[in-house]
Structure formats: structure tokens, C-alpha cells
Amino acid sequence: MHETRLDIPQILSRLPLFQELAPEQIAALEPACRERRLAKGEMLFQKGDLPKGFYVIVFGQIKLAFPSSQGNEKVMQIVGPRQSFGEAIMFLNRPCPVFAEGLVDSLLLHIGSGPVFALLESDPLFARRMLAGLSMRLHSLVQDVETYSLRSSAQRVVGYLLQQCPQDGPCEGSFDISLPTSKQVIASRLNLTPETLSRIFHDLAVNGLIGVSGKQITIKDAKRLREFDL
Incomplete structure (x- = not known):
């Protein structure tokens, strides 16, 4: 069975970084794009590998x-x-x-550096968008350092849960969320042990703030949850 060929220009034009580019600019990037399918648990690259471009995730x-x-x-x-x-x-x-590993079956595009550098030199707006993306990532890392340094374990977990609030609804009252990945990965992301994360989930549930069923979490009272462990 033959796999359907990706429409790379269409995929690129829908990504925030590239959506303002003209069709001819998208076309110039297409030859530098390589499809990469990654299975759950498969390594994309290892620590120490030399980069030849960057990646965007299709799904x-x-x-x-x-x-x-x-x-x-x-x-x-x-x-x-x-x-x-x-x-x-x-x-x-x-x-x-760092190393990169698929948490689920994934489809990525690898975009070679040469055409990207040429586009950065010719299109100031594209350069600003890429700079803005890098700046936002740096800001996020600074926030992580602040969180690990100044917030308790429980506050980190509460903050993470509230960040998962559905985008199409208000983060007030009661609502359901689905954890995007395993609790072990979430614990590492929050600089916690899996045991500590499980204990905090248990404490929040005992206090009537959340309900836990696997990856499904019910936030029972967002206001009380925000005030927990302040």
C-alpha cells in the first residue's frame, strides 16, 4: 500500500511561522523539507547530534x-x-x-537550514516572527526556573492543571481536562518524582478539588484549586 504524498506547501502555509509567506517563498522552502514519521518511543535525535535544520510537528x-x-x-x-x-x-x-523522542506516533517535517537562512536574509517579517518564537521559548524557560525555585511542589502541579483548561471555555467552576501525556513525563517536566506527583493528586482529590480517573481529571472548583497551598 502506497502512503499518501504530503502536500508540503499546504502544511507549511497553515503553520504560524510560515502562514504569512507568499506562495513563491513557500515553494522555495519545499525542496528543503523532509517528511519524518516517528513511532511512539522512537528517538528522533540524540544528545550530541549536529543539527542540519529544525522540525515542525504536523501531528x-x-x-x-x-x-x-x-x-x-x-x-x-x-x-x-x-x-x-x-x-x-x-x-x-x-x-x-537534549534528545528528542516520540511520545505518540508522530509526523514531522525537517526543514533544512540553507533555504531558511536565505529567507531570513530576504524577509524581515519572517525574521521577526522566528525571533519572536525564540524569545517566547526563552521566556518560558525563565518562568520554569522561577517555578522550580519559588513554588512548592503542590503549586507547580496546580499551575500545570490550570494551564490545561479547555481553550473553548472559561477556566472557572468545574470542568474536565485530559492529561496530554503520561504522569511520569509530567512529573519530570515539573521537576518532581512520579511518587510526589501521585501524592499531590491524592491530596487534591481528598480535599475535594479534583477527581482523577487515569488521564482524565475533573477540576471541581477552579477558584479553590488556585488558592490551594498558597
Whole structure:
């Protein structure tokens, strides 16, 4: 059975980074794009690999993490559909400081650096959008450091749960959310052990703030949850 060929120009034009580009600019990028399908648990690249471009996710979910000599890992970022990653390392042309692994079956596009650099030189608006994306990522990392340094374990978990609020509804009262990945990955992302995360979920449930059923979480009272452990 033959796989359907991707319409790369259409995919690129729907991504926030590229959606303002003219058709001829999209066409110039197409030869540099390579489709990459990744199975759950499959490595995309390892720490120390040299970048030759960056990635955008068509569908799926990718984990970026630091490995350790003890076999543990620290999840730095979880990247989802229509998001990109790897731009900063592409600019620096240095070995990757993290590894990338598929959390679910995923489809990505690898975009080679050459045409991207040419586009950056010819299109100031595109350059500003890419710079804005990198700046937002840096701001997010600074917020992470603040969270790990100044907030308790429970406050980190509460903040994470409230961030999962459905985009099509108000984050007030009672609502349901679905955790986007495993509790082990979430614990690492929040700089917690899985045991600590489970204990906090249990404490929140005992206090009548949430209900837990696998990956399904019911926020019973968003206002009370925000005030927990302040």
C-alpha cells in the first residue's frame, strides 16, 4: 500500500511561522523539507547530534529531555502539533544538548537550514516572527526556573492543571481536562518524582478539588484549586 504524498506547501502555509509567506517563498522552502514519521518511543535525535535544520510537528507529540548517567531524564519541553523546535541549535550550529523522542506516533517535517537562512536574509517579517518564537521559548524557560525555585511542589502541579483548561471555555467552576501525556513525563517536566506527583493528586482529590480517573481529571472548583497551598 502506497502512503499518501504530503502536500508540503499546504502544511507549511497553515503553520504560524510560515502562514504569512507568499506562495513563491513557500515553494522555495519545499525542496528543503523532509517528511519524518516517528513511532511512539522512537528517538528522533540524540544528545550530541549536529543539527542540519529544525522540525515542525504536523501531528503527534515529541519530548525534549536531558539524559543522565544514572538513566534518569529531565523533560525540558513537550512539543505538539503546529509547533516547531530546534531553531536555536540550528543557528548556533552546535551539538544538540537534549534528545528528542516520540511520545505518540508522530509526523514531522525537517526543514533544512540553507533555504531558511536565505529567507531570513530576504524577509524581515519572517525574521521577526522566528525571533519572536525564540524569545517566547526563552521566556518560558525563565518562568520554569522561577517555578522550580519559588513554588512548592503542590503549586507547580496546580499551575500545570490550570494551564490545561479547555481553550473553548472559561477556566472557572468545574470542568474536565485530559492529561496530554503520561504522569511520569509530567512529573519530570515539573521537576518532581512520579511518587510526589501521585501524592499531590491524592491530596487534591481528598480535599475535594479534583477527581482523577487515569488521564482524565475533573477540576471541581477552579477558584479553590488556585488558592490551594498558597
